[in-house]
Structure formats: structure tokens, C-alpha cells
Amino acid sequence: METEGIxxxxxxxxxxxxxxxxxLSRNGRKVLDKAxxxxxxxxxxxxxxxxxxxxxxVVVPARHHRGPGSGGDPGHGHHLGYLPRLSMRRIADLTPGSTKTDTRDTAIIASAARTMPHTLSAINTSDENAAALSMLTDLDPDPARQINQTKGRIRGLYTQIHPALEAAPDPWLEHDAVPEVIAA
Structure with missing residues (x-):
């Protein structure tokens, strides 16, 4: 996304x-930070x-990209964009602090828009693809959560068979091939 004139x-x-x-202003000064x-x-x-x-x-996380930012129209002097979930998560991991708050999230979003425009995608309010993307991003499950749930289920199955089995493959559960072998 081009941010040269922003x-x-x-x-x-x-x-x-x-x-x-x-x-944030172009030079990084906070212009607004509130509910x-x-x-x-x-x-x-x-x-x-x-x-x-x-x-x-105006930049919003991908899951909200038809939400509060859509009140604006690029023809009325501002542009709309969204920060994909994966980019948001990676930037948040590299940002000091670990507490997930709205204040921190919006600071990360605004800072990414200012300093890393390549991480953003533009929203064209008349674009049908944006509407389709909204459906996909809203239904996109969190892969990390699913992986943890699957590992928990596997450990639970081992415990049901024999409690000692749970500890035996534990270090190997991190390997990508283990769920495939178990499924086979």
C-alpha cells in the first residue's frame, strides 16, 4: 500500500x-489515543x-475491516486499509510488552501503517473482493489455537490408553509428522 502522501x-x-x-503523525507524534x-x-x-x-x-485489523473504518470514503480525503492477522501477530511479538490491550493494539496498527506500509492491504469500498475477503477473514480460525487443541486431544487419548504413554512421545508431539502418523 502506498503511503507517500499520508x-x-x-x-x-x-x-x-x-x-x-x-x-500518529508522519513523524510519529501521537495526535489521538482514546476510546x-x-x-x-x-x-x-x-x-x-x-x-x-x-x-x-485509517487502518483496522483484518477481522474488522468493514467496521469502524468503513465510515470513511477514500473520495472524502482519507484512505482505508487493513493489517492482516498474521502481520499483526508478528509485529506484536516484536513490540515491547505482552499485555493485550486495545491501546497497545491500536498503537501497533498505527505504527505499522506509518513505518511498514508493505504489511498493509488497501480497502477499496466499492471492491467486491473486499466483501469476499471479509467473509474469509471473519471465518478464519486461529491456527495456533487449533494446533494446541489437537495436541491436547492426542495427549488425552494416550492417557486413556495408558497414563505412561502420555509422557513417552511428549517431546515428539512438536514434530509436524507425528499427527500424520497417528492419523494413519
Whole structure:
């Protein structure tokens, strides 16, 4: 995604009752960092206020990319983008702190938009592919969680057969071939 003419980078994390937003200027100064009401008119007014600093880029996590950012229209002076889940997770792992909070998430999103535009994907509000992508990202299960659940099930099966079996293959459960061998 091209961010050459962007002056303000806004990261938004959507919530049911309110959203959290962090906005950074081109030089990295915080312009905004607060909770926002879940209200389309209020968001539009905020975008207009921030547009006094220049062109805006509103970035949301992939799973929300039709959410709070969609109140804006690229024709009204700002652009829309999303940060894919995997990119978000990898950047968060490299960012100091381990607590998952809306404040931290939006700071990561805004910072990634400002310093790593190659991690973003543009949202074209009239693009049918964006709607299709929304369905795919909303239904995309968390692979890491599924892997942990599968390992737990395998350990549970070993325990049911014989408790000593659970400890025997434990180091090998991390290898990709083990679930395939067990399935066969």
C-alpha cells in the first residue's frame, strides 16, 4: 500500500460499545489515543477534525475491516486499509510488552501503517473482493489455537490408553509428522 502522501495514520480496534483509536503523525507524534463511541456520525466528525493535519489513512485489523473504518470514503480525503492477522501477530511479538490491550493494539496498527506500509492491504469500498475477503477473514480460525487443541486431544487419548504413554512421545508431539502418523 502506498503511503507517500499520508499525513496521519489512524489505527482502530473495533468494539461492541466503543472503539479505541490511536493516530500518529508522519513523524510519529501521537495526535489521538482514546476510546471512541460506536457511532458513524461521530467517527466522520473525528476524521474531519484529524484531516486538518492532512491526508488520513485509517487502518483496522483484518477481522474488522468493514467496521469502524468503513465510515470513511477514500473520495472524502482519507484512505482505508487493513493489517492482516498474521502481520499483526508478528509485529506484536516484536513490540515491547505482552499485555493485550486495545491501546497497545491500536498503537501497533498505527505504527505499522506509518513505518511498514508493505504489511498493509488497501480497502477499496466499492471492491467486491473486499466483501469476499471479509467473509474469509471473519471465518478464519486461529491456527495456533487449533494446533494446541489437537495436541491436547492426542495427549488425552494416550492417557486413556495408558497414563505412561502420555509422557513417552511428549517431546515428539512438536514434530509436524507425528499427527500424520497417528492419523494413519
Amino acid at each position: 499525513n496521519v495514520f489512524i489505527g482502530i480496534d473495533a468494539g461492541k460499545s466503543e472503539h479505541w483509536a490511536t493516530a 471512541l463511541p460506536n457511532n458513524e456520525d461521530w467517527l466522520r466528525a473525528l476524521y474531519e477534525k484529524l484531516a486538518t493535519h492532512g491526508s488520513l489513512l
